[in-house]
Amino acid sequence: xxxxxxxxxxxxxxxxxxxxxxxxxxxxxxxxxxxxxxxxxxxxxxxxxxxxxxxxxxxxxxxxxxxxxxxxxxxxxxxxxxxxxxxxxxxxxxxxxxxxxxxxx
Amino acid sequence: xxxxxxxxxxxxxxxxxxxxxxxxxxxxxxxxxxxxxxxxxxxxxxxxxxxxxxxxxxxxxxxxxxxxxxxxxxxxxxxxxxxxxxxxxxxxxxxxxxxxxxxxxxxxxxxxxxxxxxxxxxxxxxxxxxxxxxxxxxxxxxxxxxxxxxxxxxxxxxxxxxxxxxxxxxxxxxxxxxxxxxxxxxxxxxxxxxxxxxxxxxxxxxxxxxxxxxxxxxxxxxxxxxxxxxxxxxxxxxxxxxxxxxxxxxxxxxxxxxxxxxxxxxxxxxxxxxxxxxxxxxxxxxxxxxxxxxxxxxxxxxxxxxxxxxxxxxxxxxxxxxxxxxxxxxxxxxxxxxxxxxxxxxxxxxxxxxxxxxxxxxxxxxxxxxxxxxxxxxxxxxxxxxxxxxxxxxxxxxxxxxxxxxxxxxxxxxxxxxxxxxxxxxxxxxxxxxxxxxxxxxxxxxxxxxxxxxx
Numbered sequence: 001x002x003x004x005x006x007x008x009x010x011x012x013x014x015x016x017x018x019x020x021x022x023x024x025x026x027x028x029x030x031x032x033x034x035x036x037x038x039x040x041x042x043x044x045x046x047x048x049x050x051x052x053x054x055x056x057x058x059x060x061x062x063x064x065x066x067x068x069x070x071x072x073x074x075x076x077x078x079x080x081x082x083x084x085x086x087x088x089x090x091x092x093x094x095x096x097x098x099x100x101x102x103x104x105x
Numbered sequence: 106x107x108x109x110x111x112x113x114x115x116x117x118x119x120x121x122x123x124x125x126x127x128x129x130x131x132x133x134x135x136x137x138x139x140x141x142x143x144x145x146x147x148x149x150x151x152x153x154x155x156x157x158x159x160x161x162x163x164x165x166x167x168x169x170x171x172x173x174x175x176x177x178x179x180x181x182x183x184x185x186x187x188x189x190x191x192x193x194x195x196x197x198x199x200x201x202x203x204x205x206x207x208x209x210x211x212x213x214x215x216x217x218x219x220x221x222x223x224x225x226x227x228x229x230x231x232x233x234x235x236x237x238x239x240x241x242x243x244x245x246x247x248x249x250x251x252x253x254x255x256x257x258x259x260x261x262x263x264x265x266x267x268x269x270x271x272x273x274x275x276x277x278x279x280x281x282x283x284x285x286x287x288x289x290x291x292x293x294x295x296x297x298x299x300x301x302x303x304x305x306x307x308x309x310x311x312x313x314x315x316x317x318x319x320x321x322x323x324x325x326x327x328x329x330x331x332x333x334x335x336x337x338x339x340x341x342x343x344x345x346x347x348x349x350x351x352x353x354x355x356x357x358x359x360x361x362x363x364x365x366x367x368x369x370x371x372x373x374x375x376x377x378x379x380x381x382x383x384x385x386x387x388x389x390x391x392x393x394x395x396x397x398x399x400x401x402x403x404x405x406x407x408x409x410x411x412x413x414x415x416x417x418x419x420x421x422x423x424x425x426x427x428x429x430x431x432x433x434x435x436x437x438x439x440x441x442x443x444x445x446x447x448x449x450x451x452x453x454x455x456x457x458x459x460x461x462x463x464x465x466x467x468x469x470x471x472x473x474x475x476x477x478x479x480x481x482x483x484x485x486x487x488x489x490x491x492x493x494x495x496x497x498x499x500x501x502x503x504x505x506x507x508x509x510x511x512x513x514x515x516x517x518x519x520x521x522x523x524x525x526x527x528x529x530x531x532x533x534x535x536x537x538x539x540x541x542x543x544x545x546x547x548x549x550x551x552x553x554x555x556x557x558x559x560x
Contacts, residue, residue: 018363073361082153
């Protein structure tokens with residue numbers, strides 16, 4: 001299969017606050033084949049995500065595959081609670097775009 | 106067991122007043138005569154400043170608009186209306202404001218008498234301090250350590266997050282309209298279902314799916330109404346907008362929205378376990394859900410506390426940069442500006458941050474793109490200090506230094522930054538979420554006294 005970018009395989013890629021201390025990321029698919037392909041690829045894991053965002057793996061507190069929604073979901077701890085001095089994204093909703101370019105074989 | 110076979114609740118808006126409720130789908134929903142009109146009106150999503158400053162972020166007119174729609178429809182039908190987390194923060198002043206709006210609307214429309222219940226969610230700092238002095242541990246959430254006296258001292262306002270308990274109490278007292286302080290979003294919907302005798306597991310799931318209104322439908326469209334139906338066997342959720350549908354994908358997808366884990370939802374009194382939920386397409390616009398479990402809390406009930414503490418006064422400066430050499434050396438320019446501010450402050454404390462849009466303004470250190478290709482940058486300078494004067498001075502000095510940055514290769518010698526306005530913009534003071542903890546209580550109503558008045 002020709003390699004593809006995550007943005008071309010997923011239906012939705014988003015990020016959003018989960019409470020005051022975390023940001024959660026959802027990658028949702030609308031076809032099972034693409035979902036399974038990404039799951040099996042090993043390219044979207046705690047480790048690859050930590051490397052992409054230049055954070056330590058222990059800042060990722062959840063990483064789950066959620067079959068009913070055909071979704072992969074992970075959550076990271078913020079450095080500081082939302083809205084603290086130095087805030088760049090109060091709602092945490094523009095943190096997802098780096099995921100677009102992840103290459104899936 | 107309830108004598109009712111089913112209960113239907115309309116949710117018109119995921120955050121009442123934040124943006125106005127769309128009237129079309131609301132009227133379609135209201136015409137089907139739901140049993141309850143319920144809506145959540147708050148969030149911790151908006152950051153700590155509104156709670157700290159005790160103000161709303163929603164426009165007053167939109168809050169009135171949304172309350173008016175719900176009040177008129179529910180009073181016409183003679184069914185209850187419930188609003189939780191009044192006025193974005195659910196603080197006492199926001200509850201009072203919503204109660205006043207309801208009174209004003211009743212007068213304006215000459216509504217027949219009805220019973221209005223309300224409860225406050227604010228918790229006195231002294232109360233928490235006394236509990237801590239007695240040796241009670243206020244446990245931290247999301248990896249936070251237990252609450253310290255230091256963090257408590259720097260907190261300006263605390264709200265407790267109510268579960269279903271004060272709502273059930275108010276309904277039992279015969280309330281027609283309920284205005285709640287800060288509450289779990291899902292409690293606003295789960296409470297009437299539990300009060301009417303439906304199983305807790307389905308009631309909490311109903312709350313979970315309805316709390317954001319049309320966010321559980323597709324295609325995407327905010328502020329549209331949805332109706333949730335609970336029976337003793339299942340929950341069904343139906344989109345009211347003619348072009349929206351609640352599908353397996355949209356409802357399951359919503360189950361994980363804004364939460365770290367799609368399987369568990371914690372509320373005062375227990376945990377909703379959605380691991381074994383089964384989603385089915387019931388009809389074109391309706392998704393049916395079965396299989397959620399509710400695990401009641403072991404031991405005492407734990408109530409979540411949210412607290413905001415003031416950090417200082419805040420100003421924002423904005424500078425545009427088009428000079429290619431300055432762009433290339435932006436880090437050095439910022440370093441120079443920082444040094445100037447440091448020298449000026451002469452030891453006085455302040456906070457200073459530069460956000461360089463065009464480079465890594467949104468993601469900061471998490472930005473994987475390291476090479477800046479933009480031909481222009483926008484630098485947003487954030488300055489915070491104890492007094493307004495000094496915060497402005499810090500911000501101004503930092504922003505001015507971008508204007509005066511004289512790298513040897515820069516040909517332009519008149520100014521190295523463009524200004525949209527040559528002034529520092531005063532922002533709402535800076536706050537921090539100082540409390541994201543839980544407190545054990547003997548009685549879940551202990552922190553939420555229910556008041557009743559006749560309107």
